[in-house]
Amino acid sequence: MKKWSLYTPEGMQDILFERCHVKRNLENQLRQLFLNSGYREIETPSVEFYDVFSGDQSLIPQEGMFKFTDQQGRLLVLRPDMTIPIARIAATKLKENLWPVKCCYIGNTFSYNELGGGKQKEYTQAGVEILGIKSPEADAELITLAVKALQLAGIEEFQIDIGQVDFFRGLMEQSGLTPLEAEEIRELIDTKDFVGVEHLVNRHKIPPELKELILNLPRYFGSKELIDDLQKKNVSGKALQALEYLKKVLEILGDWGLDQYVSLDLGMVQSMNYYTGIVFRGFTYGVGFPVLSGGRYDNLLQRFGRDCPATGFSLGVNMILMALERQKKLPEIRTGGTFILYRPEGRKKAYALFNELRQKGFAAELDISGMDAEKARSYAKARGISKIIIVENDVAFRQEEV
Helix, strand or coil: CCCHHHCCCCCCCCCCHHHHHHHHHHHHHHHHHHHHCCCEECCCCCEEEHHHCCCCCCCCCHHHCCEEECCCCCEEEECCCCHHHHHHHHHHCCCCCCCCEEEEEEEEEECCCCCCCCCCCEEEEEEEEEECCCCHHHHHHHHHHHHHHHHHHCCCCEEEEEEEHHHHHHHHHHHCCCHHHHHHHHHHHHCCCHHHHHHHHCCCCCCHHHHHHHHCHHHCEECCHHHHHHHCCCCCHHHHHHHHHHHHHHHHHHHCCCHHHEEEECCCCCCCCCCCCEEEEEEECCCCCCCEEEEECCCHHHHHCCCCCEEEEEEEHHHHHHHHHHCCCCCCCCCCCEEEEECHHHHHHHHHHHHHHHHCCCCEEECCCCCCHHHHHHHHHHHCCCEEEEECCCCCEEEEEC
């Protein structure tokens, strides 16, 4: 019988020294980017009521959540998502707040079914949300921030794919398909199942030009010229409005000099229960899944009693680190700092030097194991410490480079 006290549960991991240092540095850099861009940090509990994520239209598949009960028998979950709790907060606790609200977060989420990252079930998300604004400028700002976040993380080669779920929804309305049929087609398109889409569409009496648009949805990706071509076809109502909105977002991104980072993908039709307009995903080489994703979710706050437009994105910190590792771009750890070795008669002086270095913002470590000079040099070299101070007494000390 295994001694489970010696192991972590499947999908959970210990993050040790150097890797933890790199992860925390990345989180701090992302936090500063978000704060410097006008977003205020928010924190939600790791444990939420199951009802926050369920309901008539479940936003998170229930089989993917870590569920348990409290002492009163109420069903709880480990937080599987950051955006939904923020929507709860915005609708219930920020009613008197100055709107619009721009917030950011960094926190761990838990899921049995996380896309990407192998068997990982706990992962760190960093992201931002804009609540109370529906404009192409808001969506463009988020995509811009996503680009800056990837660049800050050290990802040099990447692409942001942008879609528009309202274009798909508009085509479904034009075709007269039921919501159930539209959802079936959405799932087939999202998995790029061309044959399945054709089989389902051919079962219905849909005008030929409209049928062609639906059948080709998985193939509609590329540059913004694609929008001009589609506007010349039999597109009207919601689908046409969606294209016009998307075109404005791309024009703004072009004005901001970000054309080279973005590409269209109108076959990106993520969950209709969640997203309502612009959607986007970020990809880089070395990993076969998105390292960030986001989009507009104008109906989400209605679940919690407030009608409010909203948009946001989250970046997978663990996924970014995995990408950097596979691209051989993980930053080197250069701790520097000073190791202070002392004789008993130099204890007061050693502690005074130790405090002085820390107060000035320098890393310092005081010998507490009674090392001799040779062991101290080996220890410092292994730890990446750049200097040793050897204190002979309360007056005499010397410094040497490692």
